[in-house]
Amino acid sequence: MEPAELDVLGLREQLFHERVRECLICTLLFASLYILCHFIITCFKKHADFTTVDDEDAAVDRIALSMCTFTLAVSLGAVLLLPFSIVTNEVLLLFPHNYYIQWLNGSLIHGLWNLVFLFSNLSLVFLMPFAYFFTEAEGFAGSKKGILARVYETFVVLLLLTLLVLGMVWVASAIVDEDAGSRESLYDLWEYYLPYLYSCISLFGVLLLLLCTPVGLSRMFTVTGKLLVKPRLLEDLDEQLNCTRFEEAALSRKISAGPTSCWLSLSAALLREQFLAIQSRRLALELRRAASPWQRNLAYPLAMLCLLALTGISVLVVCFHTLELLLDDAAMPRGIQDAPLGQVSFSIFGSFGAALQVVLIFYLMVSSVVGFYSSPLFTRLLPARQDTPMTKIIGNCVSLLVLSSALPVFSRTLGITRFDLLGDFGRFNWLGNFYIVFLYNMLFAALTTLCLVKKFTWAVRAELIRAFGLHKLPLPVPRTRQPSKLC
Secondary structure (H helix, E strand, O other): OOHHHHHHHHHHHHHHHHHHHHHHHHHHHHHHHHHHHHHHHHHHEOOOOOOOOOHHHHHHHHHHHHHHHHHHHHHHHHHHHHHHHHHHHHHHHHOOOOHHHOOOOHHHHHHHHHHHHHHHHHHHHHHHHHHHHHHHOOOOOOOOOOHHHHHHHHHHHHHHHHHHHHHHHHHHHHHHOOOHHHHHOOOOHHHHHHHHHHHHHHHHHHHHHHHHHHHHHHHHHHHHHHHOOOOOOOOOHHHHHHHHHHHHHHHHHHHHHOOOOHHHHHOHHHHHHHHHHHHHHHHHHHHHHOOOHHHHHHHHHHHHHHHHHHHHHHHHHHHHHHHHHHHOHHHOOOEEOOOOOOOOOOOOOOHHHHHHHHHHHHHHHHHHHHHHHHOOOOHHHOOOOOOEOHHHHHHHHHHHHHHHHOHHHHHHHHOOOOOOEEHHHHOOHHHHOHHHHHHHHHHHHHHHHHHHHHHHHHHHHHHHHHHOOHHHOOOOOOOOOOOOOOO
16 A cells, blocks of 8 residues: 555544544543432432332333433533533643643544533433423323333324424514514524524523522522531520420420320321421531531631632622623624634633632532522422422423533623633524623623622621620510400
8 A cells, every 4th residue: 555545544543543532531421420410319319209019100210210310411511511621721731742631632522512512402302301291191091001102192292392392483583583584484494493492592591590690699608607517606506406405305295295185196297297307406406516616617717708709709700701891802702613722721810710710610500509499489399308209300400401501601601711612502693692791791790799788788787686685685566556446
């Protein structure tokens, strides 16, 4: 063979090995996420659903569980997507010629972005609706019962739902787009209508993050305060422990007295539940009381300072990005098809700035989840350990998928990072609209500031009242004038 043909064969062989290596890395990463998500879901799911004696229901339950696990793994992958890309860029900058990290390249990162986009669409459009309808299906009336009957009913319902959604998308695109051809044709389904549908879904996810993240940023202080032990100046554990012991002793005497009447026999189960709840609260208070002085006096202030610093930095970054939008067109979020990794850092502070960007992305995601479950509309979706039905697990997986798949667009729109959106994440129609992006940044800064000011004013007022002992004073009862009786 000639040298030119040998060079071509060597190049093809190298491309083949690189493609195999990328497939193996993606498979290993997703398998790790899938196993982790399986353990997470089984920790929250009801045990009764696994121990059913009906083989058909058990098979349906396993299929729905595998789909939920797949969706949750995709959600976790979407959360890790942008931080992994930023860390990869910094590693390639620090070690550009290292042999052991040559597998980190732009082709791998671009493939991960495309896979996350594809799997998120697949989970949101097909897997989760199929899992819900498959769980609720029983087969059409008159048909033979079994798995196939449930699958047939599920596919029919999904077909009807697909036609309804596509019709709504076609009407919405015809109203927004003034082109007469878009109102008369449906042949461009893959190139126009499906991206338009996912653009609307991504816009909904970004708006949901806009509403949940400011609430979550203010709620993070309360959640952290419940997990950590406060200093004795801010919390009197001895008084709480004594009150809990008195309540536990009183309930114990009521339970040991036995059902002396029909009313006590009816409320015996309720008394046992209250006794177990108070007992678990007493044990938690005893553990918090036994905390070391370092944990009590150092961990809580440091955690609060870290939360305050991260929240303040997030608001400052968004405010600076809002001013930058008015001066520089390059601040607008945009999509690229090739990732120039290892050439320049995406932060003006170098590796420290990139690490700070990764921390802020994770912090905003955790805050958005906390704010989502704290809102009155979605508080019913909060999963309970070993007591969450399958339908609620499906709802949680869909909610987390919507939030996590919008996180890269959310972070780039707010200017948390300068890493441009890869693949189809940058093809959303509304990303190029200056007014939407500018208004989004303004609303996020305003809502976050408003929630924090309200949170801290109420928190400072409550702590001052508690520190001075004013909460123990009896509240004055207003006297109401008795109405005079007519003779």
